[in-house]
Every structure is written in structure tokens, then in C-alpha cells.
Amino acid sequence: MRHCIYPGTFDPITYGHLDVLARAAKLFDRVTVAVADNPGKAPLFTTEQRIELLHASVAQLKNVAVMNFDGLLVDFCVAQKADAIIRGLRALSDFEFEFNMALMNRHLKPTVETLFVMPNEQFSYTSSSLVKQVAKYGGDVSHFVPPNVAAALKKAYA
Ligand code: COA
Secondary structure, three states: OEEEEEOOOOOOOOOOHHHHHHHHHHHHEEEEEEEEEOHHOOOOOHHHHHHHHHHHHOOOOOOOOEEEEOOOOHHHHHHOOOOOEEEOOOOOHHHHHHHHHHHHHHHHOOOOOOEEEOHHHHOOOHHHHHHHHHHHHOOOOOOOOOHHHHHHHHHHHO
């Protein structure tokens, strides 16, 4: 059983994240979406809300589970007996941050491999912050997030 972890803050989940997740679910027997509490990012949604929004979005992917984690990602990977971390590369600008994080994680736990997949190019400029900014000022985010997330954003900014 090949198991990978797809970590992130997911504040909130977007179609870009879901694209990466669908690719991971084809490559691995099991995928665990690991939602970082990440108080440093001052998320709009609580960890519980982010998990709830994710649950609804991944319901059709039978080999995908959602959990939260705090502490080091590699420790979570070891605790979950995961083989790999999967990350998305949207554009060249993601590379340096992802490269450093992958090497640091490898230094901390050499047995946990990091793999990268590229989401569909239509999501190359999607980010949770930009989506929140558009939603905050009443813009249409339906191209970027599932309907339940769009509704949650509307409520949060009402
Ligand atoms: N589609 C849409 N957006 C995407 C995306 C995709 N495919 N891939 C990345 N993004 C965006 C996110 O929306 C997010 O946007 P935002 O900054 O506007 O919110 C941004 O890219 C980065 O988000 P994400 O990929 O979720 O990473 P993150 O920085 O939120 O989370 C952790 C990084 C949680 C994985 C990392 O900090 C971690 O592992 N923390 C645990 C502590 C630890 O082990 N630290 C040592 C790491 S070396």
C-alpha cells in the first residue's frame, strides 16, 4: 500500500488543490490531506472549518482521507506510516520555496520522499489569498473554488 501525505493550510481549498489531489489519488493507494493548523498564517477559517470544507470536496475520492496536524510534517508522515509527501508546483515562482522545504524535510527524515506534480495550467495563478481577496470585495470566485467553499467565503465576509 503506497501512502502519501498532501499537506497545506487549505485556507480555503481551491480547485487548484483539488487538481493536485486527484493526480495524487491516481498515483497512490492512499492519500491523506494534512491540514496544518498554521496559526502563523492567521487563517480565515478555523482548522475544523477547513477540514469540513475539504471533506465535502473529496467525498468522491474513495482513497482520500483528511486529518489535521501540528508540529513537524515529517513527524506526522512517520506517525501515519506515509511513504511520501506530495506538493504541487504551479509555476517557476513556487520552485525555490518548495525546493528548500523538500530538502529540509529530507534532512530531517531521509526516508520520506517529496514528489511534485503540476496542476492544470488554468490554476497556475490560483492561491487561497487571492481567492479570499476577490471574495472579500464581492467578486465571483466560482471558477476557483467549489460551491460550498464559495458559500462559506460569502458568509465569512458578509
Ligand atoms: N492550487 C491553488 N493554490 C495553491 C496550490 C494549488 N495547486 N498550491 C499551492 N497553492 C497556494 C495556496 O493556496 C497558498 O496560498 P496562500 O499563501 O495565498 O494561502 C500557497 O500556495 C501556499 O500554500 P500551501 O501549499 O498550502 O502551503 P502552506 O505554505 O500553506 O503550507 C506547510 C506549508 C503546512 C506544508 C508547511 O509549512 C509545513 O510543513 N508546516 C509544518 C511545520 C514543518 O514541518 N516545517 C518544516 C517544513 S521544511
